[in-house]
Amino acid sequence: MDERIPAPVLDPVDGTVVTLPGAAVVDETAAFRPAILGVRGATTAVTVVLCSGAFADADWGVIAWAVVVLTYNIVRILQPVRIQDDTASLLRVLGEVAIHVLAVAATGYWSSPFVFSLLTAIMVAGFARGFGFAVRVGAGSVIAVALPYLLTEGATTEALRTSLQWTTLLLLVAAVAGYARHINVEADRQHSLALDRLGRLSDANTLLFALHRVAQSLPSSLDLDDVLDSTIRRVEDLFTYDVAAVLLLDETGGGWRTVRSEGSRIPSTWVDRSLPAPAAQAARTGRLVHEPDLARAPGTGLGVESRCGLYAPLVGRERVIGLVAVEHTDADHFSGRDSDLLDGFVAPAALAIDNALWFSRLRTVGADEERTRIARDLHDRIGQSLAYLAFELDRIVKADGRGDPVGPALERLRADVRGVIGEVRDTLYDLRTDVSEQSDLPTTLRDYVERVEGRSRLDLRLDLKVEARLPLRQEREVFRIAQEALTNVERHSGAERCLVRWWCEESGALLEVRDDGRGFAAGKDGRLDSYGLLGMRERAASIGATLDVDTVEGVGTTIRCHVTEAAPA
CATH class of the missing domain: 3.30.565.10 (Histidine kinase-like ATPase, C-terminal domain)
Structure with missing residues (x-):
């Protein structure tokens, strides 16, 4: 099982891709270097001790291999092996294994004074490429040494026992090295995930803090002008731009009205087909649109000289009621963080604007209702009474013209006028x-x-x-x-x-x-x-x-x- 670290790793919490250090650019044995150096130093010392008899007996074959093996290990102690995910690194590992296998096979097989040095090569293979590779290297080393040994010594009980002992030892070393690498890989992965999530949490905390300030600063007033002024001020605090605007949907005549703007002079009204393509897309889909290069979009931005822009819909009661746009004269000026910040900002802004719009409507409806009620009271009470008085006056005038007595009629009229005055007083009292x-x-x-x-x-x-x-x-x-x-x-x-x-x-x-x-x-x-x-x-x-x-x-x-x-x- 090859346990080389893949470049993309999925976060087990939310499934997002986390980029870890790739094996192609990182020394995969760096974490195990102290262990490798310790084992290499110990095996080198053991090799020197075991080769002392060959030096005393002038066994030039063993002495030659001793020079090769000891020189190689001393070089690797002074300049540790660097393993990366490339062919050269693979050849370095296989080369080290081959040197030690040849030394062991040429100087007595399992009785060779260099057999312990084979442990270092297998450990390096396990640390560099994982459990599967280490077992394959260990098995190959065992076969390369055991078969010639058995052919030379014969399949005796002692030869089989010796081969089995060294096979078990070498495969156990391969398993330990592979398991150590597995633990280290998992620890590095968890560490990288933790750092990545900590970075994303830090960014989220920054955004939340900014949005918290926005939510606190949005006015509790339901006056639309106050809410719009506060919205454009918050946009100015949060972004660096050349053009910023708040557009509201005109529900009566269609199109859009520019209710607030900063920077370049822009039209006060827009029809749907005259909106810049990214703004029209944001209004149509109800989602923020980030256009890094307006030169690639049909037409231009809200500002004639704008070259990039962010366009966020204001959504109230599940419908788009307006747009917030920020633009800059430099292409690719706004980052993904700016997009996230504007996307979070428009939610409380849309709520405040929608509430102000509805309050304005309710205030108008309430005023109309009160005017209707007052008109009805005046009509039902005073209007009818005044009409009756007018008819009585006409009748009295006609009776006087005929010479009929009008005194009693005038007395009744006076009483009626007093009644109307009382009704007026009562009506005014009820209204107050x-x-x-x-x-x-x-x-x-x-x-x-x-x-x-x-x-x-x-x-x-x-x-x-x-x-x-x-x-x-x-x-x-x-x-x-x-x-x-x-x-x-x-x-x-x-x-x-x-x-x-x-x-x-x-x-x-x-x-x-x-x-x-x-x-x-x-x-x-x-x-x-x-x-x-x-x-x-x-x-x-x-x-x-x-x-x-x-x-x-x-x-x-x-x-x-x-x-x-x-x-x-």
């Missing part, structure tokens, strides 16, 4: 009445019920059970819902009795307005909206409440508003 920090919902509701009961023939009963107080914004909307419901009872229901219940506890609150009027048939939703139920539902939804309407024609109507969660004050 609201919940405040000083006047909570039960107090405001009690005053309003008393006024309605005083000006109508309704028998109104108020049931209050208050253990807590809601946030001011919720109490104001609940009061407007109660006001609208009582207006419907007073003007349209024909009821004689009405119950107004307000129960507020820590776990939730309930507003109930129940009358014994004429009710209406099921399915008359259009008529329901004309009675203001649409506005009541919108008010309930804006504070996280639910509105239920129970009605039976000829029996009465019950409106219930359940508040189950606290909305922001």
Whole structure:
């Protein structure tokens, strides 16, 4: 089994490719050099001791091989072998093994004084190329020595025992060297993975810190201009650019509006086909587009002189509502880190811009709703009364022209005018009445019920059970819902009795307005909206409440508003 380190390694945690030092450029025996030098020095010393008898007996064959083997080992001690993943390194390993095998075979086989030097060659093979290579080298060395030895000595018990002992020893050394390399490779791999993941975590921490600053600096204000100003300032803090712009989708006329820009002068409006190709791609796919060289893209960037750019979509409520673009006049200016930073930045920016856009819409809708309600109150109360007064004046003028007495008619008219003045006063009072920090919902509701009961023939009963107080914004909307419901009872229901219940506890609150009027048939939703139920539902939804309407024609109507969660004050 060849255990050379491959260049690409997969991270076992997330599967990403980690680049480790390749065997083609790294000394694979460097980690084992102390062990190799120690074994080589020990075997060299043993070889010298074992060769001492040959020097005494003037055995020139052994002496010649001793000079070769000792010279080679001394050179390798002074200049350790360097093994890389190339043919030259493979030949160096095989050459060392061949030298020692020849020395052993030429000087007595297993009785050779150089047999221990063979251990070093096999260890180098195992450390350099792994377990499989070391076993193959060890087996080849055993065969190269054992076969001639057995042919020379004969297959005697002693010869077989000696060959088996040295075979076991050499293969055991090969296995130990291969296993040591396996452990070292795994340790290096884990170390490299740890360093790589630490580097990526460091980059991620840098990005998160930058995005944290962005999220903190994005305004809590729901004013669109403030949010856009803050967005372009954060882009200026995070990137080096020549052109930066925030574009918003024009949902009414189509195309795009440049709502904020820095750097080069760019058009204030864009149609889809006039957007730069990378920006159009980002808007179409909903993903960031990094164009390192705008010269390769059709057309140009937002800026005429721009040569590279980043284009990130602003996605709100699962749809693209705008774009953030940064461009530079130098090609390949933005890096992958810039792409990651912009991709992370647009998420909180899109949330802030989308919230500001919706708040602007709700503010417009709320203003329209209030204008509609005021107009309806003026029409239902004052408008009809003034029309009646105009008819009475016409009748009195005609009667006076005929010579009929008009005194009693004028007295009645004066009383009617006083009534209209009272209606105007009541209407203005109702419009001004609201919940405040000083006047909570039960107090405001009690005053309003008393006024309605005083000006109508309704028998109104108020049931209050208050253990807590809601946030001011919720109490104001609940009061407007109660006001609208009582207006419907007073003007349209024909009821004689009405119950107004307000129960507020820590776990939730309930507003109930129940009358014994004429009710209406099921399915008359259009008529329901004309009675203001649409506005009541919108008010309930804006504070996280639910509105239920129970009605039976000829029996009465019950409106219930359940508040189950606290909305922001």
